[in-house]
Amino acid sequence: MVAPLPIIVWFRLDLRLTDHPALAAAAETGTPLLPLYILGRWRMGGASRWWLHGSLAALDKDLGRMGGRLCLRQGSAPEVLAALLAETGASAIHATRDYAPWDEALEQAVLAVCKANGAEFRTLGGRLLFEPESILTKEGKPYRLFAPFWRVCLAAKTPRAPLRVPKRAKFVEAESERLDVWAAWGSRGARLVSFTDFHLSSYAEGRSRLDLNVTSRLSPHLHFGEVSPNQVWHAVASAASRAGAPRGAEAGAEAYLRELAWRDFSYHLLKHFPAMVSEPLRPEFTSFPWCDDAQALAAWREGRTGYPIVDAAVRELWQTGFMPNRVRMIVASFLVKHLLIPWQTLAQWFLDTLVDADLANNQANWQWVAGSGTDAAPCFRIFNPVLQGEKFDPDGAYVRRWVPELGALAAAHLHAPWQAPDLALTQAGVTLGQSYPRPIIDHATARARALAAFATLRNG
DNA sequence: TGAAATGTTGGGGCG
């Protein structure tokens, strides 16, 4: 008897076995599966690549428990897939649909390869709660504002319940390149469980607080598809509605699911307006008088702007590849508005340094901060880094952790050390301009400059 | 998912 021809399950940003429609559909056929990951030649930031290694190792381990093994290949996807189809005679390729501007051309190329080899190419959803074609205005146009988008999401059918890991899947192996595992990773489920059990009830109130730890930290897991948004949606919703759920859980769930929907909204924007990767969604912003001050950007990158909350955030980014959402907004506002650096420069910088670097979320949120998005923060909304620090890091725990040279300074002076009395600075061992910099730009001056720059958008 | 400027109110000190 001839062995049945395998189906290649081409993993991309869907590095999981649970709730994986493309994998489930392949497994249902009963034919053996060939799990594949292609290390592409596209540029991935160093932080993301580091995380990817852990994700791939975890996926390979999970496959191993089912008797499978992840095949790793390097190169351009159509070429790798063509070679593998020839090697194995596979009958089909299954993949999860993706939404970056280049994915359409890529999938066309893969489709051509499949046709040439007599194989089927199937893409299925799984990355988003709602496909970009399914949430449209009455005129069939994409939503440009989040609020109506979210209203329609809530009115729509509840997102699909998560699929189980396929049972009794059979696997074949193919020659694979080596994955040097740099880090050992715990179970990926643990993160979600602890969030919904212990933090959800304080999420709505505490998610912006930098001295508490109530955010989900799911972003890199979601980016690499170790968990699906459907899994998160249902875990959060059921944790909140469970009998005996702690007070505040419902408000927390509501706030969290809204954030999850912002992720979908970013993807929908990316799919419908692919130029937003590099171009402002509001065309008038193409003539914005940016400064592109390389020296100021360097000061930010080195965590020496002189504003403790800003410097703490960038130092956390360097050390961990992560920043909580609140400080992302603070530093983004500082870079775009205080320093007038083009958001495109900064978006690229974030893509290079964040472990959760995600094109859709990243570009959409930078445009939100810059004011150039279709649904964006008003351009006159300029964060005061001192007030933000006092509000969201009242005792200074966050600043002390990441800017230890200010550690002995009293909370009252921590967010504006240049205003501290000389005695307080001396006692804390702080010498402004030496052990810690003075602000590279005066807040009031920068604010006035930004408002003037944004005013040019209206006048000409 | 701002901040600053400006306006309003009301209590208390004071002549």
Add this chain to the structure above:
DNA sequence: ACGCCCCAACATTTC
């Protein structure tokens, strides 16, 4: 007693 000023505290408007 009364009007006046000062200034928090809060509200509204503006950027």
